[in-house]
Amino acid sequence: ANGATVPVLVIGTGYGGSVAALRLAQAGINVEMVEMGLDWSTLPPMTGVGEGNVFCRSSQPGARAYWLRTKSKAPVSNFFSFPIDSEISKFTGILDAEEFAGITVYQGRGVGGGSLVNGGMAVTPKRERFASILPSVNADEMYNTYYPRANANLGVGNIRQAWFDTAECYQYSRVGRKHAQRSGFNWTFVPDVYDWNYMEAEQAGTVKRSALDTQVLYGNDAGKKSLPKTYIAQALATGKVNISTLHRVTNITTATGGYRVTIEEINTSGDVVATKNVTAGKVFCAAGSVGTSKLLVKMKATGQLPNLNGEVGKGWGDNGNVMVARANHLWDPTGKLQSTIPCSGIDNWEAGGAFAEVTPLPVGIETYASMYLAVTNTQYRAQFTWNASTGKVDLSWQTAWKQDSINKAKTIFDKINQKEGTIYRTDLFGGSKQWQDGLTYHPLGGVVIDKATDNYGRVAGYTGLYAIDASLLPNGISCNPFVTITALAERNIEKIIATDL
Template structure:
């Protein structure tokens, strides 16, 4: 079916796409957004009883096309349900499992809301590592204009004192104290969750979300996902149309320089119910690190985008993501972290300046059975990049990523746990915490969990310095694929800031 011609098409509705949509629509441009996942607002209207699932009771909408939950810590692991195009997808490679948010809003639907600007030196260093030099003037621009704009755009807030001191964040306060005792630097982590709403949750005046085990399968209240910020503002212009359940499967450049997109409209079992062809003058890619890289590599092999630069597929990383956990079964004398824990993290521990073991550890909540369990998402630096290729026979993206990429991440996590066990929290009779092998059998550490896939179409390598894909005109990359594998902190503010910077330039020069 001919789906028609549009001046601008944006693929995806995550951070990069949402920024492009808002900026273009505010300038008066008509924009079509194509999203493979569901429009969850529409789904709620059609199913008034539907609520995003708590971590403890996942139902079919929690998970993309699987009969059981795929969460790294399966609090609800007894659950079984029908397959469905749910909100959290896990893509398994041999040595890493990548988690993605699905639906209008992309990763913002499932993420933990941590809103962190990367260290300026490391931001420069990681691009330098791939041979892209960001000048001081460019960095100044990032840190004085685009990071603040991104923070405002997503709704960053610092956790207020009364919230920090509530019982819901005892896990964070205890975690910080243990970290200080172990010689790590405490870090306040802003979040985009609406803390005024959380205050009312705590007072029992409104339904709980962060205080009721909601995150990773979506939040029903309180969290400022993109449908409450960028996408809301974009839609309010009247210039944006979003087509959910529209999967882009291939891209072709036409002779006249326009682009043709092959689309499958899918049902809630990920089956094509209709195939469509759209064309556009300008194409913006925001399908995320894996989604955008896959589409470009596939379209290159199929001949539709044959001039694509050899750098597409390179410089991928897991942002050093490594989960770690410690616990004690001998509670006596140990300080409880509390049975009630908010799902939105607000504190971390840094060891980033240590040349031997540089990392940042997010103090993560364990809203169930977490009173004597510490859980951390450790963000390491990257030593070696992964690389994608595309397998046309099986129609899938392949990833070269193995233990040689992650060995130092495991070592750092084990170093962190050792120090925390040794110095942080001693119970009576000297009893200590130890690595939590019940939760993570390999010594309390799991380097296979990736929440932060980054890279594949890196800024300055596969694109120019503003995301224009090399070899093509009017084809722009906006998402996490622009970042070479690592940031040292949680990534969406940086993705948002880069998108804000790219779209500024593109609007002023290419329209």
């Protein structure tokens, strides 16, 4: 409520925020969480398109699919060159396609953050790569304690390999495996937080289908262990955590007793319906790489937190994301039933700087397409800056930088195409583009550990102000990021509880 005083305020309910809330509550502290999106567990099933589901299918985005847009903006924008985006009504939907000058950054909105919309791929980076991912963090502690803790609490599991070899819905992955291995690449299974027993039941037809009913990007009605089923459920069960939804933090400044935080309450059309001020003893920024960076850059530039250092807003990267599809021969169908949850990848990191997930194109018909999302080892980093004339935060990303990621991904796919006698698809991303190089799913950095903060996320210049999300990560992860975000948050919050509270 307006004027309230709270011991701890956590901004955002994604991975970093959920870990912070659970551990603080277990330490006996009352935690107030602020989330700009909806609590999706309170929404009734839809009527009409998507009847009976809470969430939209990826093939049928409606109002609930997008954060305050009037037209969908799907990562695969065309099919057989035909544009597939459609008009939708403006609503505080689940997927934000946030547009900066050089790049669209996709993010989840609502209680659970990115866990609501992501593929659930839960990858722990190879240990020998860790020193280049988080150079200032002790690897022994991470691999002995915090990665195992994160994996256990997130509910990470593996596909049953004997089932994988015959399941109709993973034919596309088996084709991906065959092509990768014939070209001499290292193909690996990828763990996921989807309930694999439920997945098998979906294929058998004994339960309601979700992953097998094209759900993922706009939410998932069953099967996926997103944060509201794991960390957030545990946090709420302590009785010490309260979440205010449709509340968006706009300002943080110092005040007697800690920080004065300004929060706008919005309605589901995005209009501001109330503005509130809260005093918090400690503030944890967990609004995601973009959200936390935007907030702190604005606070520094507008003089509300003038002691933030010059590293705030710097070191932002896209984890080298590019998407591509190959056109297979007619004797290599990928299957008309495809699970939205990827379970495998091609690892060419050491030799070529690319790790590519074998991803589905779940459109309900045979496409003969093999799709991939590549994470690449790009060194390009952009900076967030305050634009006083627009009152917004800009990002200095350059579209040309993606060529480096494309080149790295081509170390895999040019070779496979040559071996298989196949070509890239040009009908999926608009124009005749072979590569989807205009987006990222993996925003990282902006409030980098040991630069804008100390080695545990304590923001430099201010006591009791923390960053505890993807904004801390200095470098590409070499794989999908949320396990590392979660493990780092576990490490940092343990230290903070022991020494600061």
